[in-house]
Amino acid sequence: MADSKKYNVEVRVWIEETEGAFLGIGKIWLLENIRKTGSITNAAKEMKMAYRQAWQLVEEMNQRAESPLVEKLLGGKGGGGAKLTEAGERAIQVFYEVEKRIKDFAQRETQNLKF
Amino acid sequence: MADSKKYNVEVRVWIEETEGAFLGIGKIWLLENIRKTGSITNAAKEMKMAYRQAWQLVEEMNQRAESPLVEKLLGGKGGGGAKLTEAGERAIQVFYEVEKRIKDFAQRETQNLKF
DNA sequence: CATCAGTATGTCTTTTTAAACACACTGAAA
DNA sequence: TTTCAGTGTGTTTAAAAAGACATACTGATG
Structure with a gap:
């Protein structure tokens, strides 16, 4: 017999450091x-977020990474800009790897919840 | 060599249903x-939360569980009260089990993060 | 040396969220 | 049939988060 309602687990992953x-x-x-x-x-515009x-x-x-994730360029032709550092690139990659492993596990381990 | 900063993964787990x-x-x-x-x-008082x-x-x-998790008692000697149903007791148990499995996995799988 | 677009930062306003207040309803027991 | 503490619900205030404005600074380039 099928359950009348479907429940599934959601997981939010983030990295903590001493200050939170x-x-x-x-x-x-x-x-x-x-x-x-x-x-x-x-x-910021892309994300409809305030600058x-x-x-x-x-x-x-x-400030809280061991080395900066974003390099900021001040002044100059286009006014400046910002680009990712090597550490920034790695951070994206590491985060997604960790997140995927945990979410996949959560899905595998929690079928047929009932409340 | 030891890293100068320590980073660790935090995980928040919750159960979703069709309405969120x-x-x-x-x-x-x-x-x-x-x-x-x-x-x-x-x-509510215990948790310093508004009634x-x-x-x-x-x-x-x-409303969103298949059967109520809390039974509410109206009126009577002490004004009434509230107690957990069987489903309520099970919900606590199931939630902690699921949460523990996922958090333990997250800890095991993510040592020595660097940023 | 004026231009230009992005960085950097303070202040003010709006929106959202949470807390506080107020009061009617319930029903077992004295 | 009065009492009592908890449930149930609307309204109002306050606090916190998000957003909008304004404006100075930066420096390669023409």
Whole structure:
């Protein structure tokens, strides 16, 4: 007999550091958009997020990572911009790997929940 | 050589149903406090949460579970109260089991993160 | 040396969320 | 049939988060 309702497990993954939450899916999306657009301004627009907030997230990431994830370029022809560092690229990759492993496990291990 | 900063993975687990988030650690704590105190009022006080909100969470749980998790007793000597149903007891148990399996896996699978 | 687009930062406003207040309803027991 | 503590529900206030504005700074390039 089939259950009348379907329940399934959701999982949210993030990285903590001594001062609290350090890197979750939101910051990862921001990193990806910075890579794609070449600036914090355009990344923020892409995500319909205020520049101010995007800038603050980048600050936080850079200060709390062992080495900055985003390199900021000031002034110059196009006004400047921002690009990912090697550490930034690695952060995206590591985060998605960890997240996938955990989510796959969660799916495998929790079938037929009932409440 | 030891890394200068320590990063570790955190995981939040909850149960989804067609209409969205159904049961997370917050509602589980509420269930446990209802079991412990015998009423929504006292459970809410214990958690320093407004009665109104606690009541709404109970409503939501009861309506979206296949059968109610909390039985509410109206009027009577002590004004009434609330107690967990069998389904409520099972929900606590199932949730913690699922949560523990996933968190243990996450810990095992993610050592020595670097950013 | 003026231009330009993006970075950097403060302030103010709006929206959202949560908390606080108020009060009617319930029913076993004294 | 009055009491009592908890349930049930609307309204109002306050706090917190998000968003909008404004404006100075930066430096390669023409």
